[in-house]
Amino acid sequence: MYATNITNLKRNPSEALKHAESEPVLILKNNEPNAMIFNLKNTFGNSNEQLKLALAASLFKSQVLSLEASAKISGLALSEFIVHLGQLDIDVAVADKQTAHELETINAWLL
Numbered sequence: 001m002y003a004t005n006i007t008n009l010k011r012n013p014s015e016a017l018k019h020a021e022s023e024p025v026l027i028l029k030n031n032e033p034n035a036m037i038f039n040l041k042n043t044f045g046n047s048n049e050q051l052k053l054a055l056a057a058s059l060f061k062s063q064v065l066s067l068e069a070s071a072k073i074s075g076l077a078l079s080e081f082i083v084h085l086g087q088l089d090i091d092v093a094v095a096d097k098q099t100a101h102e103l104e105t106i107n108a109w110l111l
Helices: 006-011 013-020 045-061 067-074 078-087 097-110
Strands: 002-005 025-029 032-037
Touching: 002 006, 002 013, 006 013, 006 025, 013 025, 013 032, 045 067, 045 078, 067 078
Parallel strands: 002 025
Antiparallel strands: 025 032
């Protein structure tokens, strides 16, 4: 297992990624284990597809990534990813204050 610290990771992230292609990379913070880097293609084998789906859904739900970027990570077409999110009860669109204002405007026009 390859180990590096945060300073070296910031300085040369490609080195850690290169090592992660063949083995997990341990990231140290203040000389204590803090995180691990895994290569998704090589490390998780058959569970890779399920892991990518879970990761993509989680990143979308927490608003870290857009719908399109999350779908790309999942490996699904955008429409398939939207269906997947629905199966997980994750809303694709969330109403906010602006939505309520827009609905009022539309209703005023329709009357």
